[in-house]
Amino acid sequence: MRRAKDQLALLWQAFTGDKAPTTYRAMVDAAGSVRRAAQLAKCSPTTIRRRLKREADSVATISTVKAQITAVGGVRAAAAAAGVSERTIRTWRQQEREGQQHGTRQQKRMDKLQHAARKAQTAAAPAPKDDVRARLRQGILQDAQARQQSINPRRAARISSSGARMQYTAQVTVISTDQMTDTRERTQDLEVNGDVMQGGMQAWLDGGSDKTVLGKLSEGFTNGYLHSNTGAYASGAKWQFDSFSQLSIRQTSPGSMKWGD
Known part of the structure; x- marks a missing residue:
């Protein structure tokens, strides 16, 4: 017999067609407001706002190509993660330095690099236990209003x-x-x-x-x-x-x- 998965999260994904929210930003959006998210998490609105800021700051630290290259371990690793040549990675970095806009055709590749950088960052510094996040996610998964807002x-x-x-x-x-x-x-x-x-x-x-x-x-x-x-x-x-x-x-x-x- 397989170990039973989180039934609430599994049902959420099955009924809505989308994965249950896990980030503070997504969970607050599902709750409808910071105040309501705080009620579901049984904490103050200030606590939720602090968690949102911390999460946004964490994402911002790897928002640049330079930071992403560093996070994954260098140009060669960045090229492998994005599925492009090392020369392309250096071009992206140079364009960023000069303030040039990246081409829309490259965006999917750049998104892959950003995803790899976030994953590497998380692995290097695992998030500490967060009881507020756990309570908020459980509250969201059980909440009728959040469920109704999440499904078309x-x-x-x-x-x-x-x-x-x-x-x-x-x-x-x-x-x-x-x-x-x-x-x-x-x-x-x-x-x-x-x-x-x-x-x-x-x-x-x-x-x-x-x-x-x-x-x-x-x-x-x-x-x-x-x-x-x-x-x-x-x-x-x-x-x-x-x-x-x-x-x-x-x-x-x-x-x-x-x-x-």
Whole structure:
């Protein structure tokens, strides 16, 4: 059995299509304001503002090409990280010194260098334990308002009404009518209709706990998937998601045939 992942973060990514926020800037944006972020983190707004400034200052220290070259270990390492020649790296550095603008065609390569520099900086000086960050992230993941602001309303409505394509690996328990249980890891890739998805989506939007959301998805699968698969299970059987280790929820085309139709 695989170790269960953070179910709240996994559900956030599955329902919204985007990874759960981890930086202070992203988490404050999800909360809607510094004051509300402070409430979720159980600290003062001043504490959140200080964390935002510290984070911004940290990013600023490697915002230049020169700093990025130093962070990754020199011109040769920078070239490897960006996927360009050493000559190109030296050109970027010279353009920066002279105040010239870099070409837009080079931006993706430069972004790769910046990403590598941040990664190297983090590895060289691991961030200290931050209880405020942990509390804020947990508060964001559990908060109904943050969840609702994070998801495109059209996506939420379409998944609830038209269903979705679900790709997952999960620990699942199937309970038969005579209460015999079959618990094992299952991996599936299938399309399910809106009746299967609606309860789970609404529970997530309402700020339900991970157990509540999994419970609603289990109900949807019991009624819309398990009972429609009559060749394998009797109508009284129950489907129960215990935990997900991987979950992807994608919109499907309205009118396509799905389990539960």
